[in-house]
Amino acid sequence: MIRLEMSHDGFINDIHPLILAFFPGEEIDVSSGLSIGDTGDFCLHITRDGEVLSEFAIRDTSDKDRILMKNVLKCRLYEDLSSFTGISLPWGTLTGIRPVRLALDHIKNGFSNEETVRWMEDHYLVSREKACLSVDIADKELGIIREVNSLKGFSLYIGIPFCPTTCLYCSFPSNAISRWRNRVPEYLSCVEKEAAEVKELFRGQKLISLYIGGGTPTTLGPEELKRLFFIIRNSFDLSDLKEFTVEAGRPDSITPEKLRIIRENGGDRISVNPQTMNDKTLRLIGRNHSVEDTVRAFFEARDAGFDNINMDIILGLPGEGEKEVSHTLSEIASLGPDDLTIHSLAVKKGSRLKAEMEKYGYDSLNNTDELMKLAGEAARGMGLSPYYLYRQKNMSGNFENTGWARPGREGIYNILMMEEVHSIPAIGAGTVTKYVKDPKDIRRIGEPKDVNQYIERIDELISKKRELYKGQRGG
Ligand code: SF4
Incomplete structure (x- = not known):
């Protein structure tokens, strides 16, 4: 048990994740009200099982120097924890996601x-x-x-919160489609209502990128998919679109018919996500599909005419080390995706993995600097270059997720979403709408993950969206 005592908790959101980066998964008991002499206005004292990890005081400064003070504090804490553990963190004192x-x-x-x-x-x-x-x-x-900024438009996200099964590490809106099929028509009706509202709110602005994610959009049947595309085409002018992604994701939900429907309706970028090319791990993480399914879906997507196929893999999956990751990378290289996102496993709140961490243990999550290098070199070997990056809390090895792509195949939506370039209204259960009023004033509202609640509260959710964007015309 780690005990963290501070004079005040003004920096807790910076200190807490930094301690966890050195001691993943450990419980931290936090208290404030500490005073160490009169040497400073902020002081902290950290012990682990009674042993002192760090103890210091810093003179508090005015609000305008707060960022500076935060950095001084984090560097000091980092040095103490690094010298105690002998660990150097690849991202140093940075704990944010961007x-x-x-x-x-x-x-x-x-x-x-x-x-x-x-x-x-x-x-x-x-x-x-x-x-x-x-x-x-x-x-x-x-x-x-720069190019997108000159267009003064917006992007759109639509969430389909259904999947064939729920993966071990998942914290996204994901509901087994087998149990929700009969509510899909109502769900799509709510999507239609939201789309009509977004259409009004963004009238006159160009739609730059469109991303259908989830969940797994291709869990929808062919007729349901057609209805979704009808809603989209009926609500938005797609003539300025620079990219239209459908995150098919799960190979066990992809069929040639669905791929054809996506292509016919303008989808030009698709994800076929293996996560790993080892069947044993796929079973362990509850993916319900095989490596063979991934290969089949990939070639079906190529046959359907997709020349921008993204694949996601995860490093640090339970039981996977260099041998398994090397195998995954060489199998993926033989497919030749246009875009590869290399994730470092994150133990996310709300995931089954988090709940079952006692069974697997943090030590079984094996992401290492060597694996990250191996994956990066393999991506370069496939002709891909890094184009976007983000970090999450509780990542195995404290690394990052990086998108790699062939020149000209970079996922534009990913960049716009990560760097918060313009507004991204979002439609559907579990989605988060972003209003970029200006780069320093970014407002967000979320919709409930629970599909029943989403359906029941749709009018209220639409009102909130209207309220958020009230008075804006132009992004
Ligand atoms: S496919 Fe994606 S959204 Fe669906 S359960 Fe797996 S991780 Fe979650």
Whole structure:
């Protein structure tokens, strides 16, 4: 048990995840009201099973220096925890989900790429490798962001919260389609109502990118899919779309007929997600499909005319080490996807994995620096380059998720969503609508994950959306 005592809890959201990055899964008992002499206005004292991990005090400063103070505090804490554990974290003191944003802003402020790398190393103790990765990605994103900014439009997300089964690590809106099939018509009617509202709210603005995710959109049957596309085409002008992604995801939900329907309705980017190319692990994580299904779905997507196919894999899955990951990478290389997202397993709140962590143990999550390098080199070998990156809480090895793509096949929606470039209204259970009023004023509202609640409260949810966007015209 770790005990964290502080003078006040103003920095708890920075300190807590940094401690967990060094001690994944450990319980932290937090209290405030600590005073260590009169040397400073903020002080902390951290022990683990009675042994002191860190203890210091810092002079509190005015609000305008708060960011500076936070960085000083995190660097000091990092040094204490690093010297205690002997561990260096790849992302240093950074605990947020968007490290690339820091690089982007620094470059936009006129600093060169090399200056930005050095600044990340010095200010946030980020490893040179991760700082260079962030700057590489920021460079790539800047071109796409500038082009999109000039269009003054919006993107749209539609969530279909059904899946064939629920994966071990899943914290997304996911309900077994077998138990929800009879409510799908009502669900789509609610999607239609929301789409009509979004159409009004964004009248006159260009729809730049459209992403249908979930869940697994292809759990819908062919007729249901057709209805969904009818709703979309009836509500929005798709002529300015730069990208239309359908995250088919689960190979066990993909059929040639559904792929044809997606293509006929303008879908030009699709995901076929293996997560691993080892059948034993697929069974363990509850995916309900085989490696063979993944290969079949991939070639069916190619046959249907998709020239932008994304695949997702996860490093750090229970029981997987170098041998299994190497196998997955060589199988994927033989397929030749256009876009590969390399995830580091995250133990997410609300997932079965989190609930069953005692059974698996954090030690069984084996993501390592070597595996990350192996995967990165394999992606480069497939002709892909990194183009977006994000981090999550409780990631195995404290790494990141990185999207890799062939030149010109970068997932535009992913970049716009991650860097919060423009508004992204979202439709469906468990979705989060984002209103980017300006880069410093970003407002969000979520919809309930529970499908029954979503259906019952649809009018209220639409009113909230109307309220959020009230008065905006132009993003
Ligand atoms: S396919 Fe995706 S959304 Fe569905 S259960 Fe698995 S992780 Fe969750």
